[in-house]
Amino acid sequence: MSLAKFAVAAVTMSMSVTAFAAGTHGGGHGHGAKNGEPGKASDASRSITVEMYDNYYEPEKIEVTPGETVRFVVENKGKLVHEFNIGTPDMHEAHQEEMMMMVEHGIIQGGKLNHDMMEMDMGNGQSMKHDDPNSVLLEPGQSKEVVWKFTEESSLEFACNVPGHYEAGMYGEVNFNKDDSDSSSVAIVSKPLKTAK
Ligand SMILES: [Cu+2]
Numbered sequence: 038m039s040l041a042k043f044a045v046a047a048v049t050m051s052m053s054v055t056a057f058a059a060g061t062h063g064g065g066h067g068h069g070a071k072n073g074e075p076g077k078a079s080d081a082s083r084s085i086t087v088e089m090y091d092n093y094y095e096p097e098k099i100e101v102t103p104g105e106t107v108r109f110v111v112e113n114k115g116k117l118v119h120e121f122n123i124g125t126p127d128m129h130e131a132h133q134e135e136m137m138m139m140v141e142h143g144i145i146q147g148g149k150l151n152h153d154m155m156e157m158d159m160g161n162g163q164s165m166k167h168d169d170p171n172s173v174l175l176e177p178g179q180s181k182e183v184v185w186k187f188t189e190e191s192s193l194e195f196a197c198n199v200p201g202h203y204e205a206g207m208y209g210e211v212n213f214n215k216d217d218s219d220s221s222s223v224a225i226v227s228k229p230l231k232t233a234k
Pocket residue numbers: 092118119120197198199202207
């Protein structure tokens with residue numbers, strides 16, 4: 038693998054997910070497509086435990102209310118490295134390319150992560166760390182938390198972008214329920230969000 042290619046990868050890894058959302062697609066009502074923002078644990082209304090297996094999640098869907106902060110306790114119960122990542126389908130697609138690079142560079146090796154490689158300085162102060170606040174990347178047996186605020190209703194999934202896993206069905210639905218406060222701007226929603234596929 039050439040050094041130049043490595044550097045490109047490093048730069049890509051450090052871009053924020055929101056930057057990807059703005060830059061990579063042209064379809065749909067994409068412009069405002071947001072996945073929310075990092076939340077404060079003290080604001081979390083509840084905890085949801087998400088177990089990761091090879092290759093699926095338990096549970097496979099969650100319900101949230103716009104504005105809600107949720108603390109996710111993510112546990113990898115499988116034998117492979119898995120990711121829990123909250124994003125729009127476009128964000129996941131973009132992130133799958135990054136994860137492919139992590140495999141190509143030997144950072145993700147089936148059931149384990151090469152931590153030295155992740156920390157390695159690529160020569161420009163960048164590394165291939167996987168540290169976006171909307172995601173965790175876990176080895177078998179590991180458990181970590183993600184605290185996330187679902188600021189507004191949008192098309193979201195939680196997904197594993199380790200190569201091949203999303204395609205194998207390792208993603209879940211984030212459904213927004215609209216009860217709670219009628220005072221917000223939900224009236225603009227043009228069609229009901231259905232859970233059926
Ligand atoms: Cu996975």
